[in-house]
Amino acid sequence: MTRAEWMGLLARSTPEALAAQVAALGEMQTHSWLRAPEAGSVMVQGRTGGVGAPFNLGEVTATRCALRLADGSEGHAFVQGRSREHATQAALIDALMQGDRSDEVRAKVLDPLAAEEAARRDTIARKAEATRVNFETLVRGEDA
Amino acid sequence: MYVAAKGGEEAIAAAHTWLAEARRGDRSLPALTTQQIAEQLALAVARVMSEGSLYDTDLAALAVKQARGDLIEAIFLIRAYRTTLPRLGSSRPIDTGAMICERRVSATFKDIPGGQVLGPTFDYTHRLVDFALAAGDEAAAAKIADTAPQTRARVSDHLGREGLLRDEPRSDDTPPDLTRTPLELPADRPLRLQALARADEGFLLGLAYSTQRGYGRTHAFVGELRIGTVQVAVDIPELGFSIDFAEIVVTECETVNQFTGSRKEPPQFTRGYGLVMARNERKSISMSLVDRALQWRELGEDNVGAPAQDAEFVLLHSDNIQATGFLEHIKLPHYVDFQAELQLIRRLRREALAEQEAAE
Numbered sequence: 233m234t235r236a237e238w239m240g241l242l243a244r245s246t247p248e249a250l251a252a253q254v255a256a257l258g259e260m261q262t263h264s265w266l267r268a269p270e271a272g273s274v275m276v277q278g279r280t281g282g283v284g285a286p287f288n289l290g291e292v293t294a295t296r297c298a299l300r301l302a303d304g305s306e307g308h309a310f311v312q313g314r315s316r317e318h319a320t321q322a323a324l325i326d327a328l329m330q331g332d333r334s335d336e337v338r339a340k341v342l343d344p345l346a347a348e349e350a351a352r353r354d355t356i357a358r359k360a361e362a363t364r365v366n367f368e369t370l371v372r373g374e375d376a
Numbered sequence: 377m378y379v380a381a382k383g384g385e386e387a388i389a390a391a392h393t394w395l396a397e398a399r400r401g402d403r404s405l406p407a408l409t410t411q412q413i414a415e416q417l418a419l420a421v422a423r424v425m426s427e428g429s430l431y432d433t434d435l436a437a438l439a440v441k442q443a444r445g446d447l448i449e450a451i452f453l454i455r456a457y458r459t460t461l462p463r464l465g466s467s468r469p470i471d472t473g474a475m476i477c478e479r480r481v482s483a484t485f486k487d488i489p490g491g492q493v494l495g496p497t498f499d500y501t502h503r504l505v506d507f508a509l510a511a512g513d514e515a516a517a518a519k520i521a522d523t524a525p526q527t528r529a530r531v532s533d534h535l536g537r538e539g540l541l542r543d544e545p546r547s548d549d550t551p552p553d554l555t556r557t558p559l560e561l562p563a564d565r566p567l568r569l570q571a572l573a574r575a576d577e578g579f580l581l582g583l584a585y586s587t588q589r590g591y592g593r594t595h596a597f598v599g600e601l602r603i604g605t606v607q608v609a610v611d612i613p614e615l616g617f618s619i620d621f622a623e624i625v626v627t628e629c630e631t632v633n634q635f636t637g638s639r640k641e642p643p644q645f646t647r648g649y650g651l652v653m654a655r656n657e658r659k660s661i662s663m664s665l666v667d668r669a670l671q672w673r674e675l676g677e678d679n680v681g682a683p684a685q686d687a688e689f690v691l692l693h694s695d696n697i698q699a700t701g702f703l704e705h706i707k708l709p710h711y712v713d714f715q716a717e718l719q720l721i722r723r724l725r726r727e728a729l730a731e732q733e734a735a736e
Contacts, residue, residue, distance in 0.1 A: 239612075240620040272462040273430065274610050274622070277469040277551065278573075278651045280565055282530060282628060284544030286469045287551045287566035289573050290653045292431040292608060292622050294464050310464075310612055312622035313432065353476050353526065356605070360478050361524035363494040367486060 235329070238342050242325055243311040245345045247318035253341040254321050257333075263324065266298035266306065269316035295319040305330040399444050410437040422625075422654035423447055427696060428454025429555075429574040430461075431624050431653050448576075448696050455697050468609040468618060472628045472651070473530045477604035479657075482531050484597045484632055490528030495603060531600035532630055532647065541632065542646045561688055568670055568691060569663075573652060575694035577659040583684045584665035592682025594668045595634035596648060603627045603655055627652045629660040633668050646675055666690060 233241075242250060254260075273291040280287060296310040297319045307327025309319045328337045400407065414421050414437035424436040428451045436454060443449035479495025482488050494500075496518075506513075535541045551566040559571060572580065587594055607620035629650035635643045648668025650660035669684035671677075679685050693699060 235615070236617045236619050240607075243619060243621040244607075244623045270462065270464070272464040273458065274464055274608070275466045275553065275555075276431070276608055276622075276624065276653070277467050278472070278569070278626075279469045279544075279546075280569060281532065281544030281630065281647055281649045282472045282651075283532075283546060285547045285549055285551070285566055287569040287573075288466075288553050288555075289470070289570070289626075289651060290426070290429040290431060291458060291461075291463075291555075292467075292624055293435070293461065294610075294621060296464060298614070308612065308615060310610060310619060310621050312608075314435070353605075354524070355520065356476055356478055357524035357526050358521045359518045360480075360493045360495055360604075361521035362519035363479075363496075364521075365492040365494065 233338070233342060233346070235326070238329060239308065239310070239322070239326055241342060241345055241349065242309065242322035244349065247313065247315040247321075249345060249348060250318060250321050250325075250341075253344055254325065256340045257328075257337065260324055261301045261303065263299040263301050263307075263327070266300055267296070269295055269297040269319045271295045271314045271316065297323050299323050299327060301327045301331070303331060399442070408441060410434060410441055413437040413440050419655060420445070420447060422656055423577060423659075424450045424454055425654045426652050426656055426659065427451045427574055427576060428458065429653075430454050430458045431622075448700055452697050452700070465610050468611070470606045470608060470624075470626070472602065472606060472626065473533070474527055475602060475604040475606050475626070475628075476526060477528050477602050479604070480528050480600070480602040482598070482600050484599050485531060485534070488529075488531050488534065488600075490525060493528070528602075530630075535599070535632070535645070539642075540645055542644050544647070559691060561691070563687055563691055565667075565671070565674070568687065569649065569651070569667060571691045571694060572650075572663045572666060575663070576696035576699070577656065577662070579694050579696070580659060580662035580666055583669075583690060584662035587665050587669050587682065587684045592669045592672075592680055592685045594631075594646075594648070594665065596631040596665050596668060597633070598661060599630045599632035599647070601627075601629045601657055601661065603657065625654050627655055627657050627660040629657065629664045631661075631664045631668060646671070 272294060274294045275291050276289045277286045278289040279285065292312065293314050294310060294312060295314055295316060295318065298306065298308045299320070300306050305327045307323035307325070307330070309322035309326060311319045311322050325337060325341055328334065414433050417440065420440055421433060421436045424439055424447055425431050425433070428436065428439070435457065436450070439450035439453040440447070442453060477493060479497060480490065480493045482492065486492070532541055536543070551570070552564070554567060554570055559567065563571070586592070603625065605623050605625050608622040608624055609618045609620050611618045631648040633646045633648055635645050646668065648664035648671070650663030650667065652660045652663065666684055669682065670687055670690065672679055672685050683689055
């Protein structure tokens with residue numbers, strides 16, 4: 233998993249799901265802000281006809297922050313929604329992934345979140361597949 | 377004579393207290409939570425996000441609750457809130473071809489790769505009021521297939537390969553943004569699509585229906601309609617890469633319309649496009665019909681004077697918050713304006729009566 237991939241995973245998870253995994257890591261190091269959490273919006277672009285020129289579709293809420301741990305490692309977050317807590321925890325995990333606890337963090341936080349997300353997507357795809365139409369071609373009498 | 381006066385504060389405060397009580401309704405019943413609204417009135421919340429032009433389920437559910445279910449009032453709340461948010465950036469264009477579809481149908485091609493996937497649709501229901509719901513019937517769980525493809529190819533890619541469909545030239549131009557610069561005419565297609573994406577569902581539905589009934593007919597078929605989740609990527613300049621920071625539901629409709637051709641180009645189908653945040657297929661189909669009607673100039677068609685072809689008429693009247701703001705302001709006190717009107721009409725009547733008497 234690349235840094236861009238885990239930052240995205242942390243950003244898309246719900247604040248509750250992330251908090252539940254972070255709790256498994258025990259007490260967190262103290263941190264100082266490089267950029268305190270700030271909620272705002274991102275303009276989402278689409279493309280004409282799905283493939284052509286970009287146009288502005290509408291906005292989605294987002295919160296970003298950056299912090300530094302006592303050991304000097306820096307963490308960044310840019311998460312969906314308005315939760316400052318979500319952004320802070322995502323940045324803490326990103327910072328821990330720079331240090332010597334990265335294997336533990338990956339196993340206790342990233343892997344479970346990735347599995348949850350994959351399962352959620354798979355469930356949608358499989359429910360959709362269950363509603364797929366199976367056309368039956370009727371044999372006309374004169375062809376028999 | 378009317379005199380402007382102060383003195384509404386107490387009445388306003390009492391009115392708003394009653395509003396809060398009325399919002400709560402019968403206190404012997406449990407209060408609705410915003411989670412219940414988000415989960416069980418999901419399509420009301422979807423409409424508020426699309427027309428409020430801000431994707432945030434919790435916020436939209438709260439707005440629906442605060443507005444007592446008046447969706448335009450809820451959209452108004454979201455639009456007002458949106459203006460308080462700093463803009464953190466602009467996303468890369470979303471890839472609807474990579475959508476995890478919950479629904480994907482085509483009215484034009486029976487055997488599309490990936491199949492006709494109905495999803496949780498109202499289509500083919502009998503539209504009979506279900507009294508079992510009122511009796512507290514808990515629905516059965518959805519069926520789940522053993523395996524499924526994660527993405528399904530776009531129908532237009534299929535048709536485009538044969539050259540039958542008018543090309544959508546790809547570009548990476550920065551699109552105009554009507555939330556930053558007031559909409560000006562003539563509006564290019566990206567600007568028109570932005571306005572339509574946040575437009576009132578009912579207004580678009582009426583306009584789209586008018587084209588079907590003959591006011592600027594475009595002979596539309598739904599080439600593809602898809603609903604599902606897409607990733608939203610944003611660049612993080614400090615880190616030098618982009619991340620898929622959000623996952624949103626969108627509804628996309630692409631219509632295949634009567635062909636054009638010229639001396640230079642062989643006949644080909646044209647296309648209309650609808651893309652709406654959250655789940656709203658009625659609006660996305662309407663949007664694609666209106667988008668197609670507005671393309672008359674680019675496609676070298678005649679302007680037959682139909683409302684849906686008139687970009688000024690469509691774009692300047694499609695925003696329900698602008699419309700309701702101007703419409704509803706006429707119920708607020710206009711005592712001084714009206715006093716001037718009263719004086720004028722009294723003088724005119726006096727003069728008319730005097731002339732009548734003089735003539736007699």
